[in-house]
Amino acid sequence: MSKGTSIGRVRGLGPAHDGAHHWLVQRFTAVGNLVLMIWLGASLVALPDLGFETVSKWLAAPIPATAMILLVVSTFWHARLGLQVLVEDYVHEAGSKFGALVLLNLAAIGGAAFGIFAVARLALSGAA
Numbered sequence: 793m794s795k796g797t798s799i800g801r802v803r804g805l806g807p808a809h810d811g812a813h814h815w816l817v818q819r820f821t822a823v824g825n826l827v828l829m830i831w832l833g834a835s836l837v838a839l840p841d842l843g844f845e846t847v848s849k850w851l852a853a854p855i856p857a858t859a860m861i862l863l864v865v866s867t868f869w870h871a872r873l874g875l876q877v878l879v880e881d882y883v884h885e886a887g888s889k890f891g892a893l894v895l896l897n898l899a900a901i902g903g904a905a906f907g908i909f910a911v912a913r914l915a916l917s918g919a920a
Contacts, residue, residue, distance in 0.1 A: 814873065821870035828863040848914050857915035864907035872900035 835856065839846055850856055875896050883889040 814877075818870065818873045821866050821873065824866045825863070825870055828859060828866060831859060832863060848917070851911065851914045852917070854915075857911055860911045861908050864911065865904055868900045868904035868907070872896060 835850070836842065836847075839850060851860060876893065879889060879892045879896060883892050
């Protein structure tokens, strides 16, 4: 005979074990993206013009550069989390799922790295 109730025997034995964490992180990145996009929109509207020199000079300041890097990281992280759910739900073969997740992670990391590099290059160039 088994011990405990039916639900007690299976609780915590699901395939994910961390679904709530994934869901929460996706919601936190969504809120972060919303706040940072509002900041970006307000900042760009406040600039006198949207020429390369003006935006480069603005982005060379520490606070805009840091906020823009946070926006890049949060956006790519949020996209990776959402697409990971799609792959896990709709790709059923283990090998294909693994390959899709590897490509997804490489694309997200590569895109974020490229975005960070672009912002850092503009910020560290001093708007030259």
